[in-house]
Amino acid sequence: MTNFQSLEFFVPELILVITILAALITDLFLKKSKTDLIGWVLGIGLVIVGLSVLNLSSVPATTLFSDAIVIDPFSSFMKIVIIISTLLVIAASWANKELENYRKGEYFTIMGIMVLGLFLMTSSVDIIMLYVSIEVVSIMSFILAAYLKLDTRSNEAGLKYVIYGAFSSGVMLFGLSIVYGLTGSTSYFDIQESIFSMDSSANAALIMALLMIFAGFGYKISSVPFHFWTPDVYEGSPTTITAYLSVAPKAAGFAMIIRFFHQIFSDSIALTGTAIGSTDLPWPEIIGVLAVVTMTMGNLVAIQQNSIKRMLAYSSIAHAGYMMLALPVLSMEAIESIMIYLFVYVFMNLGAFFIVITVKNKTGGETFDDYQGLGWKMPVVGSLMTLFMLSLTGLPPTAGFVGKLYIFKTLVGAGSDFLWLVVAGGINSVISLYYYFHVVKVMFLGGERSDTISYPPSLMFGLMVFTAIPSLLLGLYWNPLASWVKDSLVFYTQVM
């Protein structure tokens, strides 16, 4: 489709751009204390964007701007997930006391630009577009991580993020350039075609390129061994941004990985298919090992943390590992399971972070000591936190269990080659129980009945309940979600 025709299907992004500009301009006229208003501007804009995404989700899948990006139900699903998490984080940002002394105009505007980048990440089918969208997201994340400019740890977070980000995107770009050199094209479809017909003498170069590209992907989803930035950045950033980084870029990152491998390297049935087979690269095994190492490392290190925020950072590494478990299979079923996992993960993880924000607003701390006896002092917060911890562990009847069930189901169904991954995933969820329930233990077991019961402020309370409801209900009845995901399992593909 030509550029001009494409605009019709690019409406959500266009509205988003207008929203961002509106936010920038409004900010000029506001006093510092009134900048919360920009959140409203962005929020309302995003709701309209969401509606227009839904509106477009029924059009047949097609490519835009001369094969640069696609719109298909899969990208619509991911965009909705991104919008939901952004809206939740915007609301939480109003209540986050860490941000009190700063203007929030740029904060919200940058978040809007990041959403634009995430949208493009989910839908790009051209390696240049892919790279540009990753960079848009990364640069915005650097700024947001360092947003608390008077706080040295936030500055440290931003700087670390920049260094790791620059390095891994450089490596990735190098990999992409090798792919371009081998295939002579930047479009996924052309790349796929030439890889399938490629001489096997080019295998070594292709393997190198793949590994380099995976460095960039792994950095975005914080997979081991590209995870080193995660704990420090998550700890130093404003908590709302930590929460945001742990869900939205991860969702877009998985969308990007799925699209890249599914489009270029699979015979549309499984990753173990012909294309990868012809390169002698044990690709499923490599990703499988990375997934297991990622979740094991995340879980084992999470056990030793004193700060709940840092513990959640490591736990988010572990969750990336669970989702990666399904990547070696990469059948439609595997993609379905990753999508379901991502959807429920958004709610349970954001919920846990909202509680961290509430407690920090109240006590000023985020270590286990600050949670001592919380279940007795703030029973509602304690109970909801228990629910989120249950869900993150993956115990029924919570949504987290359904996510794990789908992942495990995919692996068991894919045959006995992948059984060891299920066993590793299962053992890891037992390990994770230990530290998630350390929180519960501190909140309930370590305290005494207190006579004064306090409740969280109504905005945070509303957000907690809003995330808690899906965390529980989707564990009991997830049929609507499952059918929505099934309907979204349509990719734009060009068959050779």
Add this chain to the structure above:
Amino acid sequence: MENILSLLIWIPILGAIVVAFLPRDNENLVRYTSAAVTGLQFIVAIVLWRKFDPSNGSMQFMERYEWIPSLNISYILGVDGLSLPMVLLTAMLFFIGVFVSWNIKKAVKGYFALYLLLNAGVVGVFLSLDFFLFYIFWEVMLLPMYFLIGMWGGPQREYAAIKFFLYTLFGSVLMLIGILGLYFTCGKTFDILLIMERAPEALDGVLWWGMSAAKVIWVLVFIGFAIKVPVFPFHTWLPLAHVEAPTAISVLLAGILLKLGVYGIIRVNYGIMPDQVYWFAGGLAFLGLVNVLWGGLCALAQTDLKKLVAYSSINHMGYSLLGMAAVVAAGEMNGGDIKAAQAGLSGAVFQMFNHGTISAMLFILVGVVYERAHHRDIDGFGGLASQMPIYTGITALAFFAGLGLPGFSGFVSEAMCFIGAFPVFKTIVILSTIGILLNAAYFLWAFQRVFFGKLNEKYKDMEEINSLELFTVIPLAIITLFFGLYPGPYLDLIKSTMDQIIEKIAFVATYAVM
């Protein structure tokens, strides 16, 4: 009465919600509500028992609703001769347990809300016939149990609670993998009855890691259940959890939760993979022997009365395992001795029930003395017989029941387990009779140290067992005595179902590989 089984599950769930919304300062209201809820459930269970047709060995009162059609998950409930006695026992012990918990002071509301949730989980496991539902109930039990031990338990309660949780979760994760294996091999369904029908054929020749998938699945699922039983070497969570848990929770843990393991092995392993029983029975009998001896020896070494009772549970469950292993006698290669198989399996199931009543009694009695003396050191008492004659009498009865004296129900079921297992596992049975000796030794020795000798001066003002406590023990004592003298009604109730299981196992013997 169409949905009587759902009623059994949903009464406690609704009860838990009601209790959670009661005012937290009116503690008596919470207690009475909980008693009413469990009482109502007990009545429904009795109605179910009266309406149950013992001559029919298949599932009765089945309920079936669509739930998650995309994964073929349904809400299926049913009851047969294997689960009905367990449901009755559950309802009864939970009702009694409310009165055992009457003196809980800390956060009464939270305690009873979790207590009722636990109740729903246990009944749900016994009744559900869909693996997904089964697994949900299986896991729903864990959280209340974690809190009940961790918040209302003894000094080491936090460690005991998390250890219990981790152990059980480890087992259930393995079980989940086994379940998913069955799901895929048996045509993508979680329906247990359907899987039972399809599994022997569907699993035939399927390989996992180069091993027979049926064997791998058997072992995965077995470990999940074995941790609950607990089978040596997965038993180490049990003494700790028992000792730290409050009395009522120990009662339920020993009385019902351990039975879930045996129930699961018979329902899932035996029901779905009957041909693998022949392969595993020897190992099962051996594990039974280890349980009997190890539990007995450990019990003998204890100085804490509650720990002694806890180890006696391990010892008693060993007999049950032995009885279960005896079903292979029905196979042709073992002489096709259907009678022995019947004795063994019925004995195992009966032992489950008897241990449920007897250990419940023992734990309640230990709780009585603990409440007064605030310790359970066996050597720290002495001469209580003169101070508390009624208590001594009842404890004597419970101890005799526990050591398997003829005239008590425990004797009948243990004898049945031995008789059943003898034709196939002669050496193991002979060795495990040593267990009976140990059994008598630790109970009698403990009894002697606590009740006879010179009265410990510290306890000369110890109060006699009160009427509330008597009310909780006497029904159990009556049941124990009644079934000890006349086990007929119980065995008739389970007979058709047991026969059906044995028939299936005998049938597959023709092609089962040893």
